[in-house]
Amino acid sequence: MEPKTYELTVPADVDRLHDVLAFVDDLLEQHDCSMKAQMQINVALEELFVNIAHYAYPDSAGKATIRVCVHSEYAEITLIDSGIPYDPLAKPDPDITLGAQDRPIGGLGIFMTKKLMDYVSYEYKNGRNILTIKKVF
C-alpha cells in the first residue's frame, strides 16, 4: 500500500514554527516513530523552516509548504517555498574542531541537519525551492 502524503501550508513566519512541528510530530507519533528520531527530525525541520522564514522572502510575505510522507521504516519530509533561489546545502560545513573563542556564533543549523538526517537533497524547480529530508526511525 502506498503511504499517504500529508501537507501543511503556512505563512513563512517564525511564529508558525510550533504549528509546523506539531503537524509533523502528530504524524510521526501515529506511525510509532522513536522519540529520538522524532527529536532529530524536529531539529532539522526547525533549521529548515526558520531559514525559509528568515531568508526566502526578503521583500514580501510568502508561504511555506511542508509535505510529509511516512513509510514503514522512514519519514520523508519536503519543504517547499517560492522565494529567492537558495541552496542551503551549498554552504561549506563549519569547522567543528575550533575552540570556543575561535568559533563563529551560528552556521551550525544546516550542518546538524546533514548529520542527523539519513538523506538531504535540494532542487530548484518551477520557481520553487524544494528541500527533502529522510530519516529512518
Added chain:
Amino acid sequence: MLNIIKTINNGNVIFALEGRLDTTTAPELDQELKNSLDGVTTLIIDMKDLVYISSAGLRILLSAQKIMNKQGKMMIRNANETVMEIFEVTGFSDILTIE
C-alpha cells in the same frame, strides 16, 4: 515553552532550564544571561528538564561560554541523551564543560 529558574549564590549562578531551547525561546535565555553575568565567576546550566535544543540554543550557549572564558567558568549539568547527541554532532562536547 521554556522556564528559566535562576539561583544566585556568592558569585555562582545556576540556570535551571525546563522545556525547549529553540528559535522562539532562545532570545529569552540570551536576555536573562546578559542581565546576570556581571561579576559572575561560576555559571552552571542545569539541563535536567531540558527536552530539546536546536542551533538557536547552541548559539546562546557558545556566547555564554565566550563570556565565561574571560571571567571564570561555565558548566553544563544533567544533559539528556537527545541534547548530548546534539553536543557531540556539533563538536560542542569539546568546547563546553559537561558534567
